[in-house]
Amino acid sequence: MKQAINIFWFRRDLRLEDNHGLYQALKSGKPVLPIFIFDDDILDKLPKDDARVTFIHDSLKTMQISLKKHNSTIAVFKGKPETIFKQIIEDYTVKSVYTNHDYEPYAIARDNTIKTLLNSKNIEFKTYKDQVIFERNEIVKKDGTPYRVYTPFSRIWIDTFKRKGITFYPSETLLDHTFKAERLPNLDLETIGFTEAKIKVKPYTVTPQLIADYEATRNFPAQDNTSKIGPHLRFGTVSVRKMVNEANKQSNITFLKELIWREFFTQILWHFPHTQIDAFKPKYDRIEWRNNETEFKAWCEGKTGYPLVDAGMRQLNQTGFMHNRVRMLIGSFLCKHLLIDWRWGEAYFALKLNDYDMSSNVGNWQWVAGCGVDAAPYFRIFNPTTQIEKFDKKHQYIKQWVPDYQELTYPTPIVDHKAARERCLKVYKEAVA
Template sequence: MKQKINIFWFRRDLRLEDNCGLFHALNSDKKVLPIFIFDEDILHKLPCDDARVSFIHQELKNINLQLNKTGSSLAVFHGKPADIFKSLLTNYSIDTVITNHDYEPYAIKRDLEIKELLASKEIDFKTYKDQVIFERNEVVKQDGGPYKVYTPYSRKWLEAFHEKGISFYPSEEKLESFVKDDNHPFLSLSDIGFTVSSIKVASYTVSTELIDQYEETRNFPAKDATSKLGTHLRFGTVSVRKMVKKASKSNNITFFKELIWREFFMQILWHFPHTPNKAFKSKYDRIQWRNNEDEFKAWCKGETGYPLVDAGMRELNETGFMHNRVRMLVGSFLCKHLLIDWRWGEAYFAEKLHDYEMSSNVGNWQWVAGSGVDASPYFRIFNPTTQIKKFDKDLKYIKKWVPEFQELTYSKEIVEHKFARERCLKVYKEAVS
């Protein structure tokens, strides 16, 4: 009879240290088979040189190398998760499958399917909280309803944080509990139909200095003063608990608040799963978007004739990253100057941004469109020219990404600001009043 094992399923937690689900798996009385599944339902939508897939594959290689030192290895599969688990059920005698929570609508549906499949074979499916400090209903109003405004949410979040503190899960101390076997499949990128991307995911910097100076430096795109942490939180290559602990030690709370914003948007997506497709404030779905495809293409390419908007889009296209301040401007420009549906912009960011996280992306796009929780009011329309004076007055960022902006060859303004502003106010007012 086969020896019973547990399976740990890596997903958005690509690290061996301080991994909550992995910690619980390794502290059980069974040996643990670690697996990762390249989900074909997700991959088939991506270009074959997607930088995020290259990044994930490299992180899996790093994990595998660490496991090899203990005589074990990581099993990497490609296919539909339910099909992979069906084949695992025929090859192993499984007691429990353990993983960490995922909160996005597709993931919730997928996990329910896997749970039902395993239950039909009398196998437990256990999941743990790992990618956030507080989730779901842990920070809610007195009446149990979700917060829809950031400030009171953050206040309650901080109260809970100071009351409960943070627990860490030293999973890295129990690596000898993995199944000893080096015959597991470890698929190459080409095995799953991908090639190594020429764009690399930026490494992150969370120094004490960056955190302390974040308030003064974060709004200026020419300064390299953002952490680039988003992608690493998205894929769990870094522990959110360690980052929050470090941020909480600073007297400057601005960086810490950014981590709370991430959890605010996650609980919004959890409580309001319709928001990726529909406006949070339903009356905003009545807006008569122009959705001019040529203008959308010009925005995507960074050819709108507005240098700060164009610089942001070109930075995104070339690096997979865009400075946070500029994200607000390009988003507002698309929705309000061009009257193009925020969902078009959200989908483009989903395709291009390395740090794409559905909850934050949808939350921020609905914020600039005026349709979301705690949103920018519809009559607040960023002036893309005065934004340069505020945030790039020496034109360093613009010169880097739009070197031709003072030449005759540079694109003419796609729309005149004053005209666009008045048109936007009229269209929005008709829809929402």
């Protein structure tokens, strides 16, 4: 008779430390087989040198090195999750599958499919809150409806946090309970169908000094004083509980409020999954976007003739990262100066950003387009020239990413700011008035 085991399924939680679902699995009393599935439904949409796939693969290798000390490893599969689980439950006597919650529409549908499959075989599917401090209906109005404005959401979030505190889950202390097995599948990048990415995800830096200085320095892209924590929170190589705990130690809560923004957009997508493809404010879907493909290509390539916009896009294309202040400018420029649908920009970011997270990306794109929750009013249109004076006065950031901006070969602006602003106001007003 085959040994009875439990499964832990890694997804957005690629760490062995303070991992809630892994902790519960390891406490279950049965050996735990850790698995990861490279999902064909996701991989098929990505370029073959995608930096995030390399980062995931590297993170798995790091965990496997740690697990090897406990005579264990992570079984790595590639395929459709339902097919993989059918294979696993044929090969093993599985009692329960443990994993952590995911809140995106695709993930919810996928998990429902897996739960149905497992339940048909009398296997429990147990999921836990791990990637956020508060989820779903934990921070809502008194009438039970979700907050649609960030400020009151953050106020209640902070009050609730102060009252409840943080519970950590020391999964790293229980790794001896992992399954001891030989010849588990362990796929290299080539077998998965990918190559080593030239772009690398940078290590994160969250020091007490960075947190203390964050409010004073975060708006100046040349200073590069951001934490680079985004991809690590997105893929769970760091615990959000650890980050919130560090931020909470400081008297300046600006960094903490950025983490709360992440949770605000997570619960917005969960409550309003239609915002993945539709404007939160339906009347904004009446906007007659120009969607000029030539201008969109210039925007993608950082050749708009506006140096700060171009610097941001070139930084994104070369590194998979863009400074947050610049993200707001280039988003506004695409939607309002060029009148190109926010969904085009959201899709391009989904392809390029190392820290791409659907809820934050959709939330922020709808914010700059004016069509989302708590969005900037449609008549707020960033001036891409005066933004330089405010945030890159010495042109340090521009010089780094657009060294040709003062040369004759640098393109002339693809649109006049004043004319574009007036055109935008007219088109928006006709749609939403």
